[in-house]
Amino acid sequence: MSIEQLKADVSECVTFLAQAKCARVKSALTQAKAEAEREIVNLEIKARLAAERQAAGNGGDAKRYLHELTDYGWDQSAKFVKLFITLNGVQNCAEDAVTVKYTEHSLQLHVRDLNGKDFGLTVNNLLHAIDVEKSYRKIKTDMVAIYMKKAEEGQNWDVLTAIQKRIKQKQEGELKKDDDNPEGALVNIMKQMYNSGDSKTKQMIAKAWTQSQEKARFGNEGGGLGGIGDLDV
Structure with missing residues (x-):
């Protein structure tokens, strides 16, 4: 097509x-x-x-082959949502070899010929709109930092994408229905969304799950959520 x-x-x-x-x-x-x-x-x-x-x-x-990146960190200020992508040696690339294409609700990072490889990162369905013209990127030591200008300054993004928002809402809704077994309800939600999702959705769910496990372990050592091992991640 x-x-x-x-x-x-x-x-x-x-x-x-x-x-x-x-x-x-x-x-x-x-x-x-x-x-x-x-x-x-x-x-x-x-x-x-x-x-x-x-x-x-x-x-x-x-x-040269394209390697799809799936791991990144993010943060926000009143004006920007910031993504941080670790790439060893990226500071040695030419300025025009690291490009970012923005739309109102997505971004595409492309790093050309880094140690003989190309790298790409795509984030679709951003939670809120961004200002394409005022968004930009910086090349740092072993890192690409992407600054997405919020279309509405001061708006808080509790998650990065609409997919993550739906996961969070489903978790909260199902947990309210099943107060007696919140861990089992959460596992079932994640399994259902994972099994019915596309590859990017599965990556997003796996990342969200990992983060929830880390938070559970931090808050209650040994009391993390179980059962996710049934997912074929």
Whole structure:
């Protein structure tokens, strides 16, 4: 499918999302939109790499593969949401080899030819809108820092993405229904969302789960949540 068709699909999903009232329909449309956006990113990266290889006129670049990044930290201030991506030696890259493409609700980081490899990070469905024109990135020692300007200054982001928000809401809703067995309810929620989600959703769930386990261990040594081992992460 062409990038133009995928962009048309995204636009249609946005239109339907604005009209949808049922939570299940909204979830399905959000997932379809995220999937189309991922395909757009992948096609754009492939096209960029192909153009670079053609311009170089040699076979060396053909051996370079794109490594998808999934791990990052984030923080926020009143004006910015900040992402921190660890990449050893990234400070040695040329300025134009580290690029970030923003949309109102997503970002795509591309690092070209770092120790003979390309690296990419895509974050879709940001919780709130960002100001594309005022967002930027900095290259630091062994790290890329991305500064996303909040479209609404002072707005608090309790999570980074809409997917994480849905996970949190489901956790809270199910835990209220099952006060006698909150750990079992949480495990069931995570399993259900993991099994029905796409690859990016699964990565997000795995990250959220790891963070919840770390918090549980910190607050109550030996009292962490169990049972997640059944997930084939």
